[in-house]
Amino acid sequence: MPHIDYFFATMSPFTYLAGTRLEEIAAKHGATITYKPMDIGQVFMRTGGTLPKDRHPTRLEYRDQELRRQAKKAGLPLNLRPAHFPVNGAPAAYALIAAQNAGGGDLGKLVHAYTGAVWAEDANLADDAVIRACLEKAGFDPALADSGLLSGAAAYEENTEEAVRRGVFGAPFYITETDERFWGQDRLDDLDAHLSGNL
Template identity: 35%
Template sequence: MSGKTVTFYFSVLSPWVYFGGPRFHEIARDTNATVVYRPIDLLRVFRETGGTPLAAMSPARQAFRARERERWSAWLNMPVNAKPAHHPVDESLAAQLLMAAEDAHGGAVVWPLAQRMLAGVWVHDLDISKEATLAQIAREQGLDADALLALAATPAMRARFNANTTEAMAAGVFGVPSFVVDGDLHFGQDRLDFVERALRAD
């Protein structure tokens, strides 16, 4: 069966990407979908689309989001820290490392590396803005950390990261995870049923 293509816009800072990514990839596998990875600058998206970063939300909204993280953590049996030590941080180098790894090794390496970064933030209290942290994560995935980080730090890779973010907003993205199938935008890890329906539709 020849599957559809889904563009996956995501951030390595988002707990919702951490929760939803594994299930999304199961859906992509089961529907034989091709995933196009687009790591984006989530804080820039918030600034330019009228979103509110977590720290600037009202106490009531912050409390509800914290409770939602607890619920999803229990439901999916995925651990999560209530107050991660390094969130938010600059995610640009981490995102650019994902793109460098994809260029060197293909798309299959992207999600395992990204999920390890996400768990680093939300479970292990790692600072993914630090080169040493990213090198450790890359090595744990069996990758040549030094070579990939050198590529990730280039102006050309930063330009691609910025272009991904601009592309995302042009597609209507205002948060993550977001998925585009047949030009139709789906937002949120709690809407993966709609993503699966779109990927299975004739």
């Protein structure tokens, strides 16, 4: 059975623009997914990347254009200057890890709810009430926001270490069980083709 390790950041605009297409592709091919939220800042710094705040203005201008174009292609609303970005996305990641361990909801919807809260709704993802609302929207117990914080923090750190070790350098990032790597929501069609045996 195909498997995908999904490395992402809870505040990544490109993770938001992926929507739930990964889950649709996985369902089409009978693939399983392990969700691995990571500290994207650490990944950038340890793999030769640069945080957006430290990038040259020409790179930031291109990023804005690309985000606008990709949002239009995906049919998703996008605020290029969200009211609460950046904030600490780790508590949301801990809650997602707790949700993955608990089961019973839709993790793809939860990732999209988190990122949509930031990039479409101007919500503060560091706010416990926002995390709880996202959990509930995705079919999980909102109390998971307060569950397993220590184990969630440990898993988040382990995911970040694993990401660096396995060649992840951005988000979203998809790795198959055969170590085929796909970076960015704009490579989901390639992941689909690979799982179909056509790439």
